[in-house]
Amino acid sequence: MRRFSAEYLARTRAGMWADSRAALADLALDSRDRIVDVGCGTGELSGVLREESEAEVVGVDADTDLLAVAREELGGGDDESDDEFGGADSPDFSPVAGDATRLPLRDDCADLVVCQALLVNLPDPTPALREFARVSSDLVAAVEPNNAEVGVDSTVDREVTLESQVREAYLAGVETDVALGETVARRFRETGLSDVRTRTYYHEKRVEPPYDEHHVESARQKATGEGLDRHETELRRQLTSSEFDALRREWREMGREVVGQMADGDYRRVEVVPFEVTVGRVGG
Ligand SMILES: C[S@@+](CC[C@H](N)C(=O)[O-])C[C@H]1O[C@@H](n2cnc3c(N)ncnc32)[C@H](O)[C@@H]1O
Incomplete structure (x- = not known):
């Protein structure tokens, strides 16, 4: 598995989604109850999901060092993998250690499963997408760079x-295919997902x-x-x-x-x- 440092993620995500969140419109975040952010890393996208919704957000990652940073940044208790999230007193961000291709979560336990810059790091994105579709009762989404x-x-x-x-x-x-870009839509359809839509977000990083x-x-x-x-x-x-x-x-x-x-x-x-x-x- 390709590993990332918390410093690298903070630096490369700085300012992302700060200017416009229009490209997230099809995720219908304001109507979500339970969201899973797979490959959440330090929680860069999880934070945006929390700001834009009232949903409980579960962040899953295979790297427990990054999850510890996400827990520090966003709150949340110990690794919740033994509990099903959605309990009355669960925090609104729950870090869970797990593999994207074998999510430690029940069928249909979320209404959105999403990832950001995860699929580009997997040898084959399809098994992960199948898992996303198993765990979500409604939407699956991927935010992937076209490098x-x-x-x-x-x-x-x-x-x-x-x-x-x-x-x-x-x-x-x-x-791995780090320039997945537009081919993600085809992979979604091949996984059996319907009503597939794509919007582009241009992450502009300015140094001045x-x-x-x-x-x-x-x-x-x-x-x-x-x-x-x-x-x-x-x-x-x-x-x-x-x-x-x-x-x-x-x-x-x-x-x-x-x-x-x-x-x-x-x-x-x-x-x-x-x-x-x-x-x-x-x-x-
Ligand atoms: C480029 S980082 C993206 C992190 C975060 N989503 C963001 O946009 O800042 C990719 C993340 O996917 C995680 N990852 C890679 N392969 C994984 C797998 N098979 N299962 C779960 N997480 C994985 C890495 O540990 C890392 O946190």
Whole structure:
């Protein structure tokens, strides 16, 4: 299983859903009683679900370290996996340790099962979607990035070309389909979900003065090469050893330029990641 740090999730989700939540309209959040957020991580989407609904939200994840952060951020008792959620005194966020392909939850116990950036990390999303349909009595939804369509602009010119080079090699070297995007709708239909709809949310990440802690950390990780090293396995599948070393050298130089421009208050960067929000109905 691909692992994520709480720091990475906080940094890459910062500002997500803050500008507009229109793309979540088909989830009909205001009419939900019980929602399961699968692969909830630190609860970035769970928090939005709680804000937009009166529902009890259960966050399921296989990584108990991330669940502990979600519990801290959103409240909730100990791991609730032994209890069925929905009890009269259950908190409105319940963290549950579990695998997306074998959810530790009863049939039809929720009226929405949703995930954000989970399917792109699974070797095969279909078994998880079948589980979503088993656990939900009404809607199933997925918010999945289309990583092949990410757009970047930067005051450091070579950041744009290097990122595009790295993205291309990463997409070719990664073992799961991280650019699922529009194909999620087809997978929903193949799972037997009906009335399938898709809307796109463009998550725009802007770096400009005054820089916050996430911006500074991201620049630091560029300059040290840490950000690139996170994808080393995938990149090395596509690049020779000397190509990878050369790319890493150039990447770190680029990172130092970013840090330099930041020190002068001149650095600006915009990244737009399209997330496809797909919703389908169980049965019908
Ligand atoms: C990219 S993170 C997304 C986290 C969160 N949904 C968000 O958008 O910030 C993917 C999450 O899926 C979890 N995950 C990956 N494979 C899983 C599996 N088979 N079952 C449950 N969780 C899984 C990871 O631990 C991680 O928290």
